[in-house]
Amino acid sequence: MGLGDIIRLEDVTAGYVVVKQGIKSIAREKRVVLRNINLRIKDGERVVIIGESGSGKTTLLRVILGLLKPFNGRVFVIGKDIYSLKWRERVKVLRQIGYVPQDPYKALNPSVKVGTILEEPLEALSISERGSRVKDILRLVNLPENVLNMYPMELSGGMRQRVLIARAIIHDPEVLILDEPTSALDVSMQAQIVNLINEIHRKLELAVLTVTHDLGVAQYLADRAVVLYRGEIIEEGDIDSIIKNPRNEYTRLLVSSY
Numbered sequence: 253m254g255l256g257d258i259i260r261l262e263d264v265t266a267g268y269v270v271v272k273q274g275i276k277s278i279a280r281e282k283r284v285v286l287r288n289i290n291l292r293i294k295d296g297e298r299v300v301i302i303g304e305s306g307s308g309k310t311t312l313l314r315v316i317l318g319l320l321k322p323f324n325g326r327v328f329v330i331g332k333d334i335y336s337l338k339w340r341e342r343v344k345v346l347r348q349i350g351y352v353p354q355d356p357y358k359a360l361n362p363s364v365k366v367g368t369i370l371e372e373p374l375e376a377l378s379i380s381e382r383g384s385r386v387k388d389i390l391r392l393v394n395l396p397e398n399v400l401n402m403y404p405m406e407l408s409g410g411m412r413q414r415v416l417i418a419r420a421i422i423h424d425p426e427v428l429i430l431d432e433p434t435s436a437l438d439v440s441m442q443a444q445i446v447n448l449i450n451e452i453h454r455k456l457e458l459a460v461l462t463v464t465h466d467l468g469v470a471q472y473l474a475d476r477a478v479v480l481y482r483g484e485i486i487e488e489g490d491i492d493s494i495i496k497n498p499r500n501e502y503t504r505l506l507v508s509s510y
């Protein structure tokens with residue numbers, strides 16, 4: 253394991269166990285979605301995973317987030333093999349990941365005020381420390397303080413996305429992971445969120461891993477890109493050279509339709 257790896261996947265094969273019910277029998281079958289994935293996110297690096305719908309992007313995130321144990325291979329987060337850890341230890345290590353789920357309209361509990369949502373990850377701090385941390389983060393994500401007393405439903409999609417990003421980084425993790433951060437937003441809002449993510453990367457000096465099917469977003473949010481196709485990494489490297497000079501046939505197709 254090299255110095256400075258925040259996340260590292262070694263030969264990961266993962267998927268789901270599906271239950272097939274026959275007339276007289278029930279059979280469990282392994283459905284492999286990811287094959288032999290080797291992936292490394294270094295300290296402070298911006299990496300984007302590009303792939304079409306069904307390529308396994310969300311499954312890959314579940315594996316990294318400690319939610320889906322691979323059939324084979326190992327997953328390291330800040331140097332710890334997470335699936336070999338006891339649950340309590342694993343939770344502690346996984347706090348180094350800030351996660352922004354896919355849909356800002358569905359991801360926030362509608363009956364909880366924004367202030368409570370943001371304080372939740374800060375339970376270890378005193379009340380006054382929490383308050384000042386919340387204020388700092390609101391400033392960083394460019395939200396006014398009056399949102400603290402509002403419910404998610406009262407906010408626009410872009411504001412909800414800012415709340416989700418704020419919640420993900422408020423406890424100062426080492427890496428921010430975003431699942432399709434712009435796909436539910438209109439075009440002008442997409443640019444603002446992309447700029448915000450880059451600003452957070454600069455100011456907090458954390459690694460950023462973004463999953464997207466949008467090459468435009470990928471170009472703005474990454475130094476390095478990994479192309480996932482049918483559960484396998486088929487190409488990876490510098491995002492601009494992948495776009496200018498794709499080596500794999502599928503990547504060429506992806507770039508030509510962009």
Ligand SMILES: Nc1ncnc2c1ncn2[C@@H]1O[C@H](COP(=O)(O)OP(=O)(O)OP(=O)(O)O)[C@@H](O)[C@H]1O
Pocket residue numbers: 268270283285303304305306307308309310311312
């Ligand atoms: N809980 C599950 N049980 C069985 N199969 C699943 C499950 N979740 C996902 N899959 C299958 O795994 C494959 C990859 O799905 P995944 O959601 O990881 O893809 P994705 O690239 O994130 O797609 P999208 O962009 O549409 O979310 C799909 O064929 C999907 O049907």
